Amino acid sequence: MRIGELSKATGVSSRALRYYEQQGLLxxxxxxxxxxxxxxxxxxxxxxxQDMFHAGLSSDVIRxxxxxxxxxxxRGDCAELVARVRQVRDELVRQEHHIxxxxxxxxxxxxxxxxxxxxxxxxxxxxxxxxxxxxxxxxTKR
Amino acid sequence: MRIGELSKATGVSSRALRYYEQQGLLxxxxxxxxxxxxxxxxxxxxxxxQDMFHAGLSSDVIRxxxxxxxxxxxRGDCAELVARVRQVRDELVRQEHHIxxxxxxxxxxxxxxxxxxxxxxxxxxxxxxxxxxxxxxxxTKR
DNA sequence: GTAAACCTTGACGTCCGTGTCAAGGTCAAG
DNA sequence: CTTGACCTTGACACGGACGTCAAGGTTTAC
Numbered sequence: 001m002r003i004g005e006l007s008k009a010t011g012v013s014s015r016a017l018r019y020y021e022q023q024g025l026l027x028x029x030x031x032x033x034x035x036x037x038x039x040x041x042x043x044x045x046x047x048x049x050q051d052m053f054h055a056g057l058s059s060d061v062i063r064x065x066x067x068x069x070x071x072x073x074x075r076g077d078c079a080e081l082v083a084r085v086r087q088v089r090d091e092l093v094r095q096e097h098h099i100x101x102x103x104x105x106x107x108x109x110x111x112x113x114x115x116x117x118x119x120x121x122x123x124x125x126x127x128x129x130x131x132x133x134x135x136x137x138x139x140t141k142r
Numbered sequence: 143m144r145i146g147e148l149s150k151a152t153g154v155s156s157r158a159l160r161y162y163e164q165q166g167l168l169x170x171x172x173x174x175x176x177x178x179x180x181x182x183x184x185x186x187x188x189x190x191x192q193d194m195f196h197a198g199l200s201s202d203v204i205r206x207x208x209x210x211x212x213x214x215x216x217r218g219d220c221a222e223l224v225a226r227v228r229q230v231r232d233e234l235v236r237q238e239h240h241i242x243x244x245x246x247x248x249x250x251x252x253x254x255x256x257x258x259x260x261x262x263x264x265x266x267x268x269x270x271x272x273x274x275x276x277x278x279x280x281x282t283k284r
Numbered sequence: 285g286t287a288a289a290c291c292t293t294g295a296c297g298t299c300c301g302t303g304t305c306a307a308g309g310t311c312a313a314g
Numbered sequence: 315c316t317t318g319a320c321c322t323t324g325a326c327a328c329g330g331a332c333g334t335c336a337a338g339g340t341t342t343a344c
Contacts, residue, residue, distance in 0.1 A: 004320065014321090015302060023301095033310060035321055051251075055244040059300075085248060092245040096238065102197035103234040106227060146290065156291090158332060165331095175340060177291055200330080 001038040003028075010046040017046065023059040025049050025066060057088055143180040145170075152188040159188070165201040167191050167208060198237050203230055 007014045020026035021036075026045055028036040045066075052062045065081045149156045162168035163178075168187055170178035187208075194204045206226050 002321075013302075015304085018323090019301065033321075034323095035310080051247055053301080055247045056241075085251065089245055089248040092241055092248065096241045096245065099197055099234055099238050099241065102193065103231060103238065106231040106234065144291075155332075157334085160293090161332060175291075176293095177340080195331080 001040065001042065003036050003038070006038045006042055006046065009043050010050070012046055012050060020046070020049055024063045025059065055088070056092065061088065143182065143184065145178050145180070148180045148184055148188065151185050152192070154188055154192060162188070162191055166205045167201065197234060199230060199233070203233070 001009075003014045003017055006012075006017060010017075012020075017026060021028060026042065026049065028038050028042075031037050049062060049066075052065075061084065065085055067081075143151075145156045145159055148154075148159060152159075159168060163170060168184065168191065170180050170184075173179050191204055191208070194207075207230055
Protein backbone atom coordinates (compact mmCIF):
# COMPACT_ATOMS: atom_id res chain seq x y z
CA MET A 1 0.00 0.00 0.00
CA ARG A 2 1.44 3.33 -1.02
CA ILE A 3 0.80 6.60 0.69
CA GLY A 4 -1.91 7.73 -1.69
CA GLU A 5 -3.90 4.57 -1.13
CA LEU A 6 -3.57 4.84 2.61
CA SER A 7 -4.64 8.44 2.34
CA LYS A 8 -7.75 7.50 0.43
CA ALA A 9 -8.44 4.56 2.72
CA THR A 10 -8.30 6.70 5.84
CA GLY A 11 -9.38 10.10 4.59
CA VAL A 12 -6.17 11.56 6.01
CA SER A 13 -3.94 13.63 3.71
CA SER A 14 -0.54 12.35 2.61
CA ARG A 15 1.01 15.32 4.30
CA ALA A 16 -0.58 14.32 7.59
CA LEU A 17 0.58 10.72 7.16
CA ARG A 18 4.19 11.83 6.66
CA TYR A 19 3.80 14.02 9.70
CA TYR A 20 2.56 11.06 11.71
CA GLU A 21 5.64 9.11 10.69
CA GLN A 22 7.91 12.00 11.57
CA GLN A 23 6.25 12.14 14.97
CA GLY A 24 6.76 8.44 15.52
CA LEU A 25 3.08 7.61 15.25
CA LEU A 26 3.20 5.55 12.07
CA UNK A 27 5.70 3.14 10.54
CA UNK A 28 6.48 2.38 6.93
CA UNK A 29 8.87 0.28 4.91
CA UNK A 30 10.58 1.68 1.84
CA UNK A 31 10.50 0.30 -1.68
CA UNK A 32 13.70 0.48 -3.75
CA UNK A 33 12.12 3.64 -5.23
CA UNK A 34 12.13 5.35 -1.94
CA UNK A 35 8.33 5.13 -1.93
CA UNK A 36 6.73 4.36 1.42
CA UNK A 37 5.06 0.99 1.75
CA UNK A 38 2.35 0.41 4.33
CA UNK A 39 0.83 -2.81 5.58
CA UNK A 40 -2.93 -3.06 5.92
CA UNK A 41 -2.77 -2.64 9.69
CA UNK A 42 -1.69 0.94 9.06
CA UNK A 43 -5.31 1.76 8.38
CA UNK A 44 -6.16 0.76 11.93
CA UNK A 45 -3.23 2.69 13.33
CA UNK A 46 -4.13 5.85 11.44
CA UNK A 47 -7.72 5.49 12.58
CA UNK A 48 -6.57 5.20 16.17
CA UNK A 49 -4.27 8.18 15.85
CA GLN A 50 -7.06 10.24 14.38
CA ASP A 51 -9.34 9.24 17.20
CA MET A 52 -6.77 10.33 19.73
CA PHE A 53 -6.16 13.62 17.97
CA HIS A 54 -9.90 14.21 17.92
CA ALA A 55 -9.95 13.42 21.61
CA GLY A 56 -7.57 16.31 22.08
CA LEU A 57 -4.38 14.38 22.82
CA SER A 58 -1.02 15.67 21.65
CA SER A 59 1.44 13.77 19.47
CA ASP A 60 3.64 13.15 22.49
CA VAL A 61 0.91 11.50 24.49
CA ILE A 62 -0.27 9.47 21.53
CA ARG A 63 3.26 8.33 20.85
CA UNK A 64 3.49 7.12 24.42
CA UNK A 65 0.32 5.13 24.43
CA UNK A 66 0.72 3.81 20.90
CA UNK A 67 3.09 0.90 21.57
CA UNK A 68 0.11 -0.79 23.16
CA UNK A 69 -1.58 -0.65 19.80
CA UNK A 70 1.01 -2.00 17.39
CA UNK A 71 3.44 -4.05 19.41
CA UNK A 72 3.00 -7.80 19.61
CA UNK A 73 1.75 -7.96 23.16
CA UNK A 74 1.67 -5.22 25.71
CA ARG A 75 4.30 -5.97 28.32
CA GLY A 76 3.24 -4.90 31.75
CA ASP A 77 4.04 -1.21 31.42
CA CYS A 78 0.68 -0.84 29.79
CA ALA A 79 -0.79 -0.09 33.18
CA GLU A 80 1.14 3.18 33.28
CA LEU A 81 0.00 4.10 29.82
CA VAL A 82 -3.59 3.38 30.62
CA ALA A 83 -3.22 5.50 33.73
CA ARG A 84 -2.01 8.30 31.52
CA VAL A 85 -4.96 8.01 29.20
CA ARG A 86 -7.18 7.99 32.23
CA GLN A 87 -5.58 11.24 33.37
CA VAL A 88 -6.40 12.78 30.03
CA ARG A 89 -9.94 11.52 30.32
CA ASP A 90 -10.26 13.07 33.75
CA GLU A 91 -8.94 16.35 32.41
CA LEU A 92 -11.64 16.26 29.78
CA VAL A 93 -14.23 15.67 32.47
CA ARG A 94 -12.97 18.74 34.30
CA GLN A 95 -13.21 20.79 31.12
CA GLU A 96 -16.71 19.48 30.65
CA HIS A 97 -17.76 20.68 34.09
CA HIS A 98 -15.98 23.96 33.55
CA ILE A 99 -17.75 24.73 30.31
CA UNK A 100 -21.06 23.59 31.70
CA UNK A 101 -20.51 26.09 34.48
CA UNK A 102 -19.82 28.89 32.00
CA UNK A 103 -22.92 27.99 30.09
CA UNK A 104 -24.99 28.03 33.23
CA UNK A 105 -23.62 31.46 33.97
CA UNK A 106 -24.57 32.72 30.55
CA UNK A 107 -27.94 31.12 30.99
CA UNK A 108 -28.27 33.12 34.17
CA UNK A 109 -27.41 36.30 32.30
CA UNK A 110 -29.96 35.40 29.71
CA UNK A 111 -32.59 34.27 32.16
CA UNK A 112 -32.88 37.63 33.89
CA UNK A 113 -34.84 38.95 30.99
CA UNK A 114 -32.84 41.44 28.96
CA UNK A 115 -35.72 41.97 26.64
CA UNK A 116 -38.19 42.42 29.48
CA UNK A 117 -35.92 44.53 31.70
CA UNK A 118 -33.94 46.72 29.31
CA UNK A 119 -31.86 48.26 32.06
CA UNK A 120 -30.07 45.11 33.14
CA UNK A 121 -26.59 44.24 32.02
CA UNK A 122 -24.22 41.36 31.60
CA UNK A 123 -21.87 42.56 34.26
CA UNK A 124 -23.04 44.65 37.15
CA UNK A 125 -20.06 46.95 37.19
CA UNK A 126 -21.43 49.42 39.69
CA UNK A 127 -22.70 46.60 41.88
CA UNK A 128 -20.42 44.60 44.08
CA UNK A 129 -20.00 41.89 41.53
CA UNK A 130 -18.95 39.65 44.38
CA UNK A 131 -21.38 36.86 43.64
CA UNK A 132 -20.28 36.39 40.07
CA UNK A 133 -18.68 33.12 41.01
CA UNK A 134 -15.38 33.40 39.22
CA UNK A 135 -12.83 30.75 40.00
CA UNK A 136 -9.09 30.41 40.64
CA UNK A 137 -7.80 33.37 38.73
CA UNK A 138 -4.73 34.17 40.80
CA UNK A 139 -3.27 30.82 39.86
CA THR A 140 -3.03 31.46 36.15
CA LYS A 141 0.62 30.57 35.90
CA ARG A 142 1.98 28.62 33.05
CA MET B 143 -4.33 51.85 38.52
CA ARG B 144 -1.35 51.16 36.31
CA ILE B 145 -0.82 48.07 34.24
CA GLY B 146 1.39 46.32 36.76
CA GLU B 147 -1.17 46.68 39.51
CA LEU B 148 -3.94 45.42 37.28
CA SER B 149 -1.68 42.55 36.34
CA LYS B 150 -1.13 41.62 39.97
CA ALA B 151 -4.79 42.15 40.82
CA THR B 152 -5.94 39.80 38.07
CA GLY B 153 -3.05 37.39 37.72
CA VAL B 154 -2.88 38.22 34.01
CA SER B 155 0.44 39.32 32.54
CA SER B 156 0.96 42.89 31.34
CA ARG B 157 1.61 41.55 27.91
CA ALA B 158 -1.77 39.87 27.91
CA LEU B 159 -3.45 43.06 29.11
CA ARG B 160 -1.95 45.04 26.25
CA TYR B 161 -3.05 42.29 23.93
CA TYR B 162 -6.60 42.57 25.28
CA GLU B 163 -6.55 46.27 24.59
CA GLN B 164 -5.24 45.72 21.09
CA GLN B 165 -8.05 43.26 20.52
CA GLY B 166 -10.61 45.75 21.75
CA LEU B 167 -11.39 43.82 24.92
CA LEU B 168 -10.08 46.32 27.44
CA UNK B 169 -9.96 50.11 27.64
CA UNK B 170 -7.49 52.40 29.29
CA UNK B 171 -6.91 56.12 29.69
CA UNK B 172 -3.46 57.54 29.28
CA UNK B 173 -1.54 59.59 31.78
CA UNK B 174 0.61 62.48 30.51
CA UNK B 175 3.46 59.97 30.77
CA UNK B 176 1.92 57.72 28.22
CA UNK B 177 1.30 55.20 30.98
CA UNK B 178 -1.99 53.33 30.84
CA UNK B 179 -4.48 54.12 33.57
CA UNK B 180 -7.20 51.66 34.50
CA UNK B 181 -10.30 52.14 36.59
CA UNK B 182 -11.18 49.54 39.22
CA UNK B 183 -13.89 48.07 37.00
CA UNK B 184 -11.12 46.82 34.73
CA UNK B 185 -10.54 44.04 37.21
CA UNK B 186 -14.05 42.83 36.57
CA UNK B 187 -13.65 43.18 32.84
CA UNK B 188 -10.39 41.26 32.80
CA UNK B 189 -11.96 38.58 34.95
CA UNK B 190 -14.84 38.30 32.54
CA UNK B 191 -12.52 38.17 29.54
CA GLN B 192 -10.47 35.46 31.19
CA ASP B 193 -13.58 33.49 31.92
CA MET B 194 -14.61 33.70 28.31
CA PHE B 195 -11.16 32.75 27.04
CA HIS B 196 -11.12 29.86 29.41
CA ALA B 197 -14.50 28.82 28.11
CA GLY B 198 -12.87 28.58 24.71
CA LEU B 199 -14.29 31.70 23.07
CA SER B 200 -12.22 33.70 20.61
CA SER B 201 -11.31 37.37 20.90
CA ASP B 202 -13.78 38.25 18.19
CA VAL B 203 -16.73 36.72 19.98
CA ILE B 204 -15.77 38.22 23.31
CA ARG B 205 -15.39 41.63 21.71
CA UNK B 206 -18.92 41.37 20.40
CA UNK B 207 -20.58 40.57 23.69
CA UNK B 208 -18.40 42.81 25.81
CA UNK B 209 -20.13 46.19 25.27
CA UNK B 210 -22.83 45.03 27.65
CA UNK B 211 -20.18 44.82 30.32
CA UNK B 212 -18.55 48.25 30.17
CA UNK B 213 -20.94 50.66 28.56
CA UNK B 214 -22.97 52.99 30.72
CA UNK B 215 -26.33 51.52 30.02
CA UNK B 216 -27.24 49.19 27.24
CA ARG B 217 -29.35 51.26 24.91
CA GLY B 218 -31.99 49.44 22.98
CA ASP B 219 -29.57 47.46 20.86
CA CYS B 220 -29.61 45.02 23.73
CA ALA B 221 -31.84 42.74 21.74
CA GLU B 222 -28.99 42.23 19.30
CA LEU B 223 -26.58 41.71 22.12
CA VAL B 224 -28.86 39.22 23.75
CA ALA B 225 -29.03 37.37 20.48
CA ARG B 226 -25.24 37.43 20.37
CA VAL B 227 -24.96 36.13 23.90
CA ARG B 228 -27.44 33.45 23.05
CA GLN B 229 -25.24 32.49 20.11
CA VAL B 230 -22.34 32.24 22.49
CA ARG B 231 -24.38 30.12 24.84
CA ASP B 232 -25.19 27.80 21.96
CA GLU B 233 -21.51 27.75 21.09
CA LEU B 234 -20.77 26.66 24.63
CA VAL B 235 -23.34 23.92 24.32
CA ARG B 236 -21.61 22.73 21.17
CA GLN B 237 -18.28 22.73 22.98
CA GLU B 238 -19.86 20.79 25.77
CA HIS B 239 -21.02 18.15 23.34
CA HIS B 240 -17.64 18.20 21.62
CA ILE B 241 -15.73 17.52 24.81
CA UNK B 242 -18.24 14.96 25.93
CA UNK B 243 -17.68 13.23 22.61
CA UNK B 244 -13.92 13.23 23.12
CA UNK B 245 -14.37 11.81 26.56
CA UNK B 246 -16.68 9.10 25.26
CA UNK B 247 -14.06 8.03 22.74
CA UNK B 248 -11.45 7.71 25.43
CA UNK B 249 -13.92 5.91 27.65
CA UNK B 250 -14.50 3.43 24.86
CA UNK B 251 -10.81 2.60 24.74
CA UNK B 252 -10.56 2.49 28.49
CA UNK B 253 -13.71 0.56 29.14
CA UNK B 254 -12.48 -2.98 28.54
CA UNK B 255 -10.49 -3.32 31.75
CA UNK B 256 -6.84 -3.12 30.83
CA UNK B 257 -5.44 -3.68 34.27
CA UNK B 258 -7.64 -6.64 35.07
CA UNK B 259 -7.08 -8.39 31.76
CA UNK B 260 -3.36 -7.88 31.12
CA UNK B 261 -3.48 -9.50 27.70
CA UNK B 262 -5.91 -7.04 26.22
CA UNK B 263 -4.84 -4.11 24.15
CA UNK B 264 -5.96 -0.69 23.14
CA UNK B 265 -6.34 -1.77 19.56
CA UNK B 266 -7.13 -5.32 18.56
CA UNK B 267 -4.98 -5.40 15.48
CA UNK B 268 -5.22 -9.12 14.80
CA UNK B 269 -8.86 -9.22 15.81
CA UNK B 270 -11.56 -7.85 13.62
CA UNK B 271 -11.57 -4.59 15.50
CA UNK B 272 -15.06 -4.04 14.19
CA UNK B 273 -16.68 -3.26 17.50
CA UNK B 274 -14.22 -0.61 18.60
CA UNK B 275 -16.79 2.07 18.10
CA UNK B 276 -14.93 4.34 15.79
CA UNK B 277 -17.10 6.78 13.95
CA UNK B 278 -17.32 8.54 10.61
CA UNK B 279 -13.77 8.23 9.46
CA UNK B 280 -14.30 8.06 5.73
CA UNK B 281 -15.83 11.52 5.87
CA THR B 282 -12.85 13.22 7.47
CA LYS B 283 -12.47 15.81 4.75
CA ARG B 284 -11.44 19.25 5.65
C1' DG C 285 23.31 61.39 40.50
C1' DT C 286 22.26 56.94 39.89
C1' DA C 287 20.25 52.59 40.42
C1' DA C 288 15.96 50.07 40.41
C1' DA C 289 11.54 49.50 39.24
C1' DC C 290 8.24 50.76 36.54
C1' DC C 291 6.30 51.97 31.85
C1' DT C 292 6.15 52.41 26.36
C1' DT C 293 6.01 50.37 21.31
C1' DG C 294 7.65 47.02 18.04
C1' DA C 295 8.80 42.81 16.48
C1' DC C 296 9.92 38.15 16.41
C1' DG C 297 9.33 33.31 18.73
C1' DT C 298 6.31 29.48 20.37
C1' DC C 299 3.28 25.43 19.83
C1' DC C 300 0.93 21.98 16.51
C1' DG C 301 -1.45 19.76 13.00
C1' DT C 302 -1.76 20.64 8.57
C1' DG C 303 -1.95 23.20 3.80
C1' DT C 304 0.81 24.39 0.15
C1' DC C 305 4.43 25.35 -2.90
C1' DA C 306 9.05 24.13 -4.84
C1' DA C 307 12.07 21.23 -7.24
C1' DG C 308 12.78 17.17 -8.30
C1' DG C 309 12.65 11.42 -9.09
C1' DT C 310 9.72 7.16 -10.77
C1' DC C 311 6.64 4.75 -13.42
C1' DA C 312 2.94 3.20 -16.68
C1' DA C 313 0.31 4.46 -20.87
C1' DG C 314 0.15 6.25 -25.41
C1' DC D 315 9.73 10.23 -26.21
C1' DT D 316 6.25 12.74 -23.82
C1' DT D 317 2.60 13.25 -20.71
C1' DG D 318 0.64 12.84 -16.39
C1' DA D 319 -0.10 10.62 -12.08
C1' DC D 320 2.28 9.41 -8.44
C1' DC D 321 6.09 9.78 -5.07
C1' DT D 322 10.22 12.18 -2.44
C1' DT D 323 12.35 15.90 0.90
C1' DG D 324 12.46 20.63 2.41
C1' DA D 325 10.66 24.70 3.65
C1' DC D 326 7.37 28.41 4.52
C1' DA D 327 2.51 29.82 6.36
C1' DC D 328 -1.22 29.87 9.59
C1' DG D 329 -4.06 30.96 13.68
C1' DG D 330 -4.32 32.45 18.70
C1' DA D 331 -2.84 33.87 22.97
C1' DC D 332 0.46 35.13 24.47
C1' DG D 333 6.32 35.03 25.98
C1' DT D 334 10.27 37.49 25.41
C1' DC D 335 13.73 40.52 24.01
C1' DA D 336 15.12 45.19 22.35
C1' DA D 337 15.66 49.93 23.00
C1' DG D 338 14.16 53.38 25.08
C1' DG D 339 11.37 57.00 28.53
C1' DT D 340 9.64 58.06 33.64
C1' DT D 341 9.36 57.90 38.37
C1' DT D 342 10.81 56.78 43.05
C1' DA D 343 14.32 55.80 46.60
C1' DC D 344 18.63 56.55 48.45
